[in-house]
Amino acid sequence: MVKVKVEFLGGLDQTFNGIKNLKLEIDGEEPKLIELINKLSNEYISNEKDFEMFIQEGTIRPGILVLINDTDWELEDKEDYILDDGDLISFTSTLHGG
Amino acid sequence: MENNTRKKEVKVGQLCQLCHCRKAVMKRPKNLQKLCKECFYHVFETEIHLTIIKEKLFYKGETIAIGASGGKDSTVLASIMKTLNERYNYGLNLVLLSVDEGIVGYRDDSLATVKRNQQQYQMPLEIVSYKDLYNWTMDEIVSCTGVKSSCTYCGVLRRQALDRGAIKLDIHHVVTGHNADDMAETVLMNLLRGDAARIESSVNVTTNSIGSPVKRSKPFKYTYQKEIVLYAHYKKLDYFSTECTYAPEAFRGTARVLLKNLESVRPSCIIDIIHSGGHFKLKPKRIRTNTPKKNIPQNTNNNNKNKHNNNNNTDKEIEIRPDGSVSIVKDGNRCERCGYLSMNKICKACILLQGLEANRPKMIIGESLTSSSDGAAKLSKTLEGLSF
Numbered sequence: 001m002v003k004v005k006v007e008f009l010g011g012l013d014q015t016f017n018g019i020k021n022l023k024l025e026i027d028g029e030e031p032k033l034i035e036l037i038n039k040l041s042n043e044y045i046s047n048e049k050d051f052e053m054f055i056q057e058g059t060i061r062p063g064i065l066v067l068i069n070d071t072d073w074e075l076e077d078k079e080d081y082i083l084d085d086g087d088l089i090s091f092t093s094t095l096h097g098g
Numbered sequence: 099m100e101n102n103t104r105k106k107e108v109k110v111g112q113l114c115q116l117c118h119c120r121k122a123v124m125k126r127p128k129n130l131q132k133l134c135k136e137c138f139y140h141v142f143e144t145e146i147h148l149t150i151i152k153e154k155l156f157y158k159g160e161t162i163a164i165g166a167s168g169g170k171d172s173t174v175l176a177s178i179m180k181t182l183n184e185r186y187n188y189g190l191n192l193v194l195l196s197v198d199e200g201i202v203g204y205r206d207d208s209l210a211t212v213k214r215n216q217q218q219y220q221m222p223l224e225i226v227s228y229k230d231l232y233n234w235t236m237d238e239i240v241s242c243t244g245v246k247s248s249c250t251y252c253g254v255l256r257r258q259a260l261d262r263g264a265i266k267l268d269i270h271h272v273v274t275g276h277n278a279d280d281m282a283e284t285v286l287m288n289l290l291r292g293d294a295a296r297i298e299s300s301v302n303v304t305t306n307s308i309g310s311p312v313k314r315s316k317p318f319k320y321t322y323q324k325e326i327v328l329y330a331h332y333k334k335l336d337y338f339s340t341e342c343t344y345a346p347e348a349f350r351g352t353a354r355v356l357l358k359n360l361e362s363v364r365p366s367c368i369i370d371i372i373h374s375g376g377h378f379k380l381k382p383k384r385i386r387t388n389t390p391k392k393n394i395p396q397n398t399n400n401n402n403k404n405k406h407n408n409n410n411n412t413d414k415e416i417e418i419r420p421d422g423s424v425s426i427v428k429d430g431n432r433c434e435r436c437g438y439l440s441m442n443k444i445c446k447a448c449i450l451l452q453g454l455e456a457n458r459p460k461m462i463i464g465e466s467l468t469s470s471s472d473g474a475a476k477l478s479k480t481l482e483g484l485s486f
Contacts, residue, residue, distance in 0.1 A: 010170070010327065062358040062359050065324060065328070071123045090331075094323050094327045
């Protein structure tokens with residue numbers, strides 16, 4: 001089991017009932033980031049319409065920036081990143097107007 | 099301890115590709131370069147500085163109004179302008195200029211952010227409101243016209259409001275936080291709706307209509323949205339990020355999704371679209387005026403030629419638009435009602451406001467057809483329901 005922190009930024013908290021910060025426990029020995037993403041989309045989005053604001057074709061929708069401990073997830077194997085205790089995963093929407 | 103060891107190992111491939119000594123934290127969408135925080139700041143800031151220098155955006159001693167909404171783009175713009183102004187000695191006077199559209203629960207909160215920015219960056223702040231300028235708030239307009247046309251009204255009114263705010267402060271240059279994504283989006287939209295004439299001008303770094311007292315520049319023309327968000331995030335800048343209460347224009351939203359999907363496949367496409375847009379030249383107009391010239395030696399055509407020319411002259415001066423307004427194709431005209439620079443006799447904002455005041459709010463909007471048919475359907479339904 002791994003304990004991680006999750007952040008929703010850039011207005012993405014609106015998709016998650018206004019939740020900005022979360023602490024979560026993910027089961028398994030070496031859980032991958034995709035398991036966290038699935039858990040978030042299945043358990044924390046109450047409005048079905050909001051689902052596609054976060055997920056598209058089974059992964060994070062383009063336009064949402066994912067940072068693993070402040071590092072772009074593109075440098076960390078994206079969905080296949082193996083979560084570690086104390087990791088901070090932040091999801092930032094870049095889709096809102098500036 | 100054991101847990102930490104896995105973290106501490108940094109492979110050579112994970113190092114910054116510029117300094118080769120710190121761990122890379124981001125990948126530039128433009129060229130897929132992996133950079134550490136420090137190198138990213140340096141590259142990001144320098145690139146904007148080079149745009150400013152190359153395009154000769156400012157002159158020393160110029161006073162610049164920064165269009166500030168409190169959102170990520172304008173907050174980063176204010177921060178960057180302050181940084182670069184001090185670092186490279188631009189000698190600029192920077193002022194924050196905000197427009198209060200009057201949208202409760204959106205603009206009032208974002209203006210609070212701008213007010214904090216004013217403190218953080220130590221710049222004067224001027225707020226101009228729709229209520230003061232037009233005697234309408236966006237909330238009032240929407241309650242009158244419906245959510246669907248909100249962006250049409252807001253867009254037209256905001257453009258004028260920024261200009262008027264700048265003139266009020268005697269400033270003749272406004273910089274806005276429009277970034278590369280926004281520009282590519284606009285090119286796509288113009289392309290998709292056949293607005294070919296606007297494609298070339300939509301990627302200009304500076305827009306300045308002849309006779310217009312206010313110039314507009316976009317120092318972020320080549321700056322990716324992703325990098326702006328990352329910069330704001332790493333620098334912990336204070337910005338406001340909530341979508342406007344009124345749904346964004348449906349077509350722009352679709353273009354944005356399309357662009358984001360394209361970007362995920364080919365990140366350079368944003369800069370490529372801007373490049374294409376900039377090289378998109380329309381065939382020069384008025385080829386007709388050239389044809390009679392070729393016929394000059396033929397005397398028989400002289401009369402015709404004169405007629406042609408006369409027609410062309412009148413064509414050039416007055417054109418009656420479908421909405422009844424008369425267009426005089428000459429820059430530097432003023433609206434008869436408000437005196438604002440306008441191509442037409444009456445400017446767009448005044449036409450919209452006139453419509454609002456006459457309680458015929460839907461006259462100019464594209465939905466007018468559907469709404470009238472809706473009305474007709476509603477009427478016939480009510481008639482069907484009537485019994486004698």
